Amino acid sequence: MKISRDEVLKIARMTRVALHDNEIDPLAKQLEQVLTYAERITEITTDVEEPSNKNVNVFREDVVKRQSPEPILAQAPEEESSFFVVPAILENS
Amino acid sequence: MDKLAFASVATIRSLIASGEITAAEAVEFFLRRFEAHDPQLHSALEIFDKDSILAQTEACGDLIGIPGLIKDNISMNGRQLSCASKILKGFRATYDASAIQRLKANGAPLIGRANMDEFAMGSSTESSAYAKTKNPWDITRAPGGSSGGSAAAVAAGLVPWALGSDTGGSVRQPAALCGIVGMKPTYGLVSRYGLVAYGSSLDQIGIFTRSVRDNAEILSAIAGHDLRDSSSLRVDKKDYTTKLTGDLPAELRIGVVGNAVDAEGMDGEIAAAIQTAVGEFEKLGAKVKTVQIPSIDYAAAAYFIISRAEAASNLARFDGVRYGARDKKADTLTAMYTNTRHDGFGSQVKERIMVGNYVLSAGHAKEYYDHAKIARRVIRRDFLETFRDVHMLIMPTHPVPAFKLGSFEMNKLQLDLQDYFTCAMNLAGLPAIALPCGMTKGKLPIGFQLVGPHLSEGVLYQIAHAYEQQTPWKDIHPEGF
Numbered sequence: 001m002k003i004s005r006d007e008v009l010k011i012a013r014m015t016r017v018a019l020h021d022n023e024i025d026p027l028a029k030q031l032e033q034v035l036t037y038a039e040r041i042t043e044i045t046t047d048v049e050e051p052s053n054k055n056v057n058v059f060r061e062d063v064v065k066r067q068s069p070e071p072i073l074a075q076a077p078e079e080e081s082s083f084f085v086v087p088a089i090l091e092n093s
Numbered sequence: 094m095d096k097l098a099f100a101s102v103a104t105i106r107s108l109i110a111s112g113e114i115t116a117a118e119a120v121e122f123f124l125r126r127f128e129a130h131d132p133q134l135h136s137a138l139e140i141f142d143k144d145s146i147l148a149q150t151e152a153c154g155d156l157i158g159i160p161g162l163i164k165d166n167i168s169m170n171g172r173q174l175s176c177a178s179k180i181l182k183g184f185r186a187t188y189d190a191s192a193i194q195r196l197k198a199n200g201a202p203l204i205g206r207a208n209m210d211e212f213a214m215g216s217s218t219e220s221s222a223y224a225k226t227k228n229p230w231d232i233t234r235a236p237g238g239s240s241g242g243s244a245a246a247v248a249a250g251l252v253p254w255a256l257g258s259d260t261g262g263s264v265r266q267p268a269a270l271c272g273i274v275g276m277k278p279t280y281g282l283v284s285r286y287g288l289v290a291y292g293s294s295l296d297q298i299g300i301f302t303r304s305v306r307d308n309a310e311i312l313s314a315i316a317g318h319d320l321r322d323s324s325s326l327r328v329d330k331k332d333y334t335t336k337l338t339g340d341l342p343a344e345l346r347i348g349v350v351g352n353a354v355d356a357e358g359m360d361g362e363i364a365a366a367i368q369t370a371v372g373e374f375e376k377l378g379a380k381v382k383t384v385q386i387p388s389i390d391y392a393a394a395a396y397f398i399i400s401r402a403e404a405a406s407n408l409a410r411f412d413g414v415r416y417g418a419r420d421k422k423a424d425t426l427t428a429m430y431t432n433t434r435h436d437g438f439g440s441q442v443k444e445r446i447m448v449g450n451y452v453l454s455a456g457h458a459k460e461y462y463d464h465a466k467i468a469r470r471v472i473r474r475d476f477l478e479t480f481r482d483v484h485m486l487i488m489p490t491h492p493v494p495a496f497k498l499g500s501f502e503m504n505k506l507q508l509d510l511q512d513y514f515t516c517a518m519n520l521a522g523l524p525a526i527a528l529p530c531g532m533t534k535g536k537l538p539i540g541f542q543l544v545g546p547h548l549s550e551g552v553l554y555q556i557a558h559a560y561e562q563q564t565p566w567k568d569i570h571p572e573g574f
Contacts, residue, residue, distance in 0.1 A: 014450045015405065016412070017443055018431035030444050031451065033506045034397060038452070041394040041464040048467075048474045058323040071187045077419035084414050087426050 001036040003028045097122050098250035099570055102159050102307045105253065109158045116158030120146060120202045123160045126251045127205070130574055133232060135224040136246035138165050139173060140205040147202065154200030156314060161196065162246050162255040165206040166213055167298065168287035169193050176289050177221035178211045180437025181417045190287020191322065192256065192298050192315040199314045204252065208242030211439045212408065213258055213291045215239050216266055216511035217501070220441040225498060228271060229571040230537055234495040237267030237511075240301070244271040247301045249574040254311050255301040260292045261396050262490070262515025264299030265527035269490040269540025272529045272566065274308050274557070276300045277515075279547050280522035281326035283312075284319035290407040292400035293324075295519040304567045305558040308526070309333035312550060328548065336555035339562045341377050347556075348384035348483035353514055356390075360493050366531030366539040367489060373563050374487075374556075384483060388475045391468045392517035393510060398452045398465035399520070404442075405449025411437065444505075473521040477546070485556060486544040489514045490527045494537040515542070524550050526557050529566035538566075 008028045012019045019027070069082060078085040097105065097119065108114050114122075120143055127140045146160075149169075163169060166176045168186035170193075175181045189197065196203065210220040218226045218241025226241045228234040229249035236245040240257025244267035247255050257264040259277035268275025276299055283298040290296060298315065302308040310333075317330035349371055354364060375381050413419035413433030420432035438446075452461035479486065492513060501508035518525045524545055531539040545553045561567055 008447075011447045011451050011454075012431075014454065015443075015447050016409075016427075016430045016434055017438065017447070018428075018435035020435075023440075027444060027447070030505055031448060034401075034444075034448050034509065035451065035461075037506060037510075038394045038397045038461060038465075041391060041398060041468055042460060044388070044391055044464060044468045044471055046467075046471070048470045050470060060320060072415070075184060075187075075416040077413060077417070077421070086414055087424055087429050089426050 001032055001039060003031045003035070098126060098574070099303065100253070101304055102253055102310050105159050106155070116202070117143070117147060119158035120160055120204065123204060123252055130249060130251055133227065134229060134245050134249060135226045136208060136242040136249070136251065137162060137205040138175065138177065138208050138223055138242070141172070146204055150197050150202050151200050154198060155310070156196065157200035158202065159254070160202040160204040160252055161311070162205050162207045162243055162252045163193070163203055164209050164240050164243050164255070164257045166209060166258055166289040167193060167256055169203060173206065174289070175223070176212045177209045177223055178437065178439065178442070179222045179418060180411045180433070184417050186287070188287065191284035191319045193287060195315050201314070207240065207246060207255055207257070210239035210241070211442050212289070212404070213239040213260055213263055214404070214441050214445050216262070216508055217496070217498070218242060218267070219498065220439055222439055227498070228495045229574060230272065230495060233497055234537070235270070235498050237270035237491070237495065239263040240299070241267045243301050244268055244273060244275070247271070247303060248273050249571060253302065254307055257299050257301055258288055259297050259299040259519065260295045261400060261512040261519050264301065265490045265515050265525060265542055266511055268301055268527040269529070270495040270538065272538025272540070272569070274302050274305055274529070275527040276308050276312060276550070277518065277525050278312065278316065278550055279326070279524045280519070281324050282316050282328060282524070282548065282550065284322040284325050286319055286321040292403040293407060294403060295400060297519070305528070305554055305561050306334060306337055309337065309554045326548070333551055333554055336551050337558040338555070339559055341374070341379055341556055341559045342484070342552060345379040345485070345556070346483045347374055347379045347381045347485050347487060348479060349381060349487045350389070351383040351385050352387060352390060353488045356492070356513070358492050359489065362533045363489060363491070363494065363539050367487065367541045370530040370541055370560070371487060373560055377559055377563065382483065384479055384486070386475050386479055388468065388472045389517040392472055392520055393513050395465040395468040395472065395520055396512060396516035397448070397509065398461050399469065401445045401449035402453050402462055403449070405446040405453065408442070408446050469520045472517055476521045476523060480546045484545070485553070488542050488544055490540045490542045494533050494535070494539060518544055523547060524553055526553050528557050528560065530564070531566070532569070
């Protein structure tokens with residue numbers, strides 16, 4: 001199992017995490033180690049049935065409860081009149 | 094007052110009931126314990142002031158004046174909640190976790206936030222962005238992890254009980270390395286509402302105490318169905334202390350998991366201590382036999398894949414938009430996300446969520462994730478089949494005693510493999526309790542775990558308690574505290 005620098009950068013993009021150049025090689029090595037260990041999982045091939053009572057969805061009534069947005073907005077890194085502010089998504093024309 | 098340091102829940106309760114001390118004095122006593130010893134141990138990220146602690150708890154209940162330390166991934170309304178990560182620096186919980194709500198309703202004073210591995214990812218508590226917790230038995234060694242702060246504080250007598258969380262062994266392994274009792278309940282017995290998610294299908298809040306009875310007391314307060322967690326089991330609240338008679342259940346059959354006890358890399362002193370414990374159970378009247386569960390040798394691999402995959406999804410929410418840290422210099426949204434997550438997450442977290450995205454990605458999910466799900470079902474089935482033959486299982490909790498801080502810096506895989514004996518129960522959703530069973534020649538604690546069928550906590554406690562009564566370990570504490 002070999003992980004290339006390009007693969008590390010691709011996974012980092014999917015993970016939405018920036019990497020500095022000196023972080024790529026150590027990460028490649030660590031991913032390789034873990035994934036090589038995990039490869040043994042393919043030796044288990046005979047499946048068994050999932051018990052029917054597992055992962056059953058639980059429903060409840062959809063009841064509206066008024067809550068103040070203040071405690072939540074107060075934690076925002078940046079907010080303006082009850083909205084979270086983020087850097088521009090679209091370019092100005 | 095000094096006798097309070099290692100006192101049981103029942104002792105503190107009776108001292109308060111008899112008027113010998115007040116609940117406020119008990120809280121004050123343990124606050125002073127932290128003041129005196131935690132600068133050395135670093136078990137807590139924060140200890141609250143007495144007035145705010147007392148203001149937040151009910152004045153009635155079974156746990157009045159019996160303080161607990163809470164792992165910093167469990168929400169306490171108005172308190173900071175950092176998961177020992179820089180990305181949540183300054184964040185304050187806006188509600189109580191269900192377990193916290195129940196503890197407060199029982200009068201329990203919650204006195205601080207315990208250190209942990211960042212986002213509960215690790216086995217040594219060294220990946221905390223804020224502090225390195227020391228093992229009270231030897232402060233050059235790690236307390237285990239990820240709930241290492243909780244374990245160290247209870248072992249050193251700074252607090253009678255603590256909450257942790259156990260996704261792959263994060264309560265049982267540090268309990269064993271610190272010489273105390275650590276319970277991971279059945280998946281769904283304790284509500285996960287308010288517990289910051291790591292691997293949602295594996296996570297369970299667990300309990301640290303110095304005795305089995307204390308542990309059962311705390312579980313009695315927090316267990317039971319909760320509407321706010323869809324995976325919560327429809328189990329009524331109950332008293333888990335009722336079966337603690339000192340006797341084993343009649344006709345008890347215990348299985349020792351042979352392929353675990355004889356696993357490669359198992360420390361000789363630990364293997365010998367577990368054999369001695371097996372002998373104690375025979376003396377108590379249990380029939381003991383060796384069983385083999387070969388599929389658990391695949392548990393670590395399945396756990397690596399499933400926990401990282403779920404973590405990749407769960408930790409996507411930390412993006413700098415709604416709370417926590419943000420890179421304010423970034424001029425595009427993507428740069429804000431990627432820089433915030435680069436600077437906010439430590440290397441262990443980044444590695445795990447990248448592994449998670451790799452095993453879930455289009456080209457690799459079949460090989461890794463799909464096989465891990467099969468392995469999980471096989472492991473669960475094999476446990477349940479074994480429980481047709483025996484009532485309980487004995488397994489190791491850890492392959493080596495408490496290790497030196499920094500031992501695994503050059504070999505992260507070996508550190509990850511500290512979960513080898515514990516993660517199978519998370520995959521199968523089974524309850525397991527870690528108990529002390531000896532000391533190494535170098536005076537480090539040794540533990541083992543008792544594993545039972547789903548929702549067997551009452552009997553697990555009964556068996557653990559009967560064993561505990563025959564052994565000296567609960568009354569032996571680290572020196573200097």
